[in-house]
Amino acid sequence: MLEGFKKFILRGNVVDLAVGLVIGAAFAGITTALVEKVINPFIAGLVGQPSFDNVLAFQFGLFGDKATIQFGALLTAIVNFILVAAAIYFLVVAPMNKIAEKRAAKEAAEAPAEAAPTAEEQLLAEIRDLLASQQNK
Template sequence: MLNGFKTFIMKGNVVDLAVALVIGAAFTSVVQALVNNVLMPLVALIFGVQNFDHFLAFGDVRFGVLLTAVVNFLLVAAAIYFVIVLPMNKMIEHRNRRLGIVEEEAAVDPQIALLTEIRDSLATRP
């Protein structure tokens, strides 16, 4: 039983997931600092408010809180994409070009290829 657990824990995908979780948790403060101290003040300059919590409030129903959460989510997603994902993809692309690594074309499913051939054959019939 312990050997099975050890095998499970030592699998690459479990270790990768654990590392990603720890890095993600550590990176949360960086992204929150960017959103709260850089992007949200820009939103405040544009809209005149730091958040939308009191926007569209009807008694106890406050749609503004949801709007603030959605704006925060979009800002976090944009920050991660433009600050992390896009530069990382460019760096990987540059490294691959430097090393002469060419991406393989996506393998075509044999069934899809056969169906495409049948479709093209039927299209040429009178």
């Protein structure tokens, strides 16, 4: 049973997933800082506040204390998600795709073209085909 567990843990995709999770967690700090410290203050400079938390907010309560319902908080979360997704796409995904395209083009250019068969190879192929056709008769 332990041998099976060892094989499972040491499989490449499990290790890759673990590494991806650690890198993703570290990268979350970068994207959070980008949104909270760069993009949101920029939006605040343009519009006056970086959050929509108080937009469409109202108090509700039938008995005693009233609860504040903030639809703007949902709007703020949606806008932050879009900003994080855009930051990741334009600062990570798009450049990495460009690098991958350049690498693939370079590898394709460097790959040796398949050489045409030599006269000897053509002759051997003809002999093989003739022998195969004679065996089928």
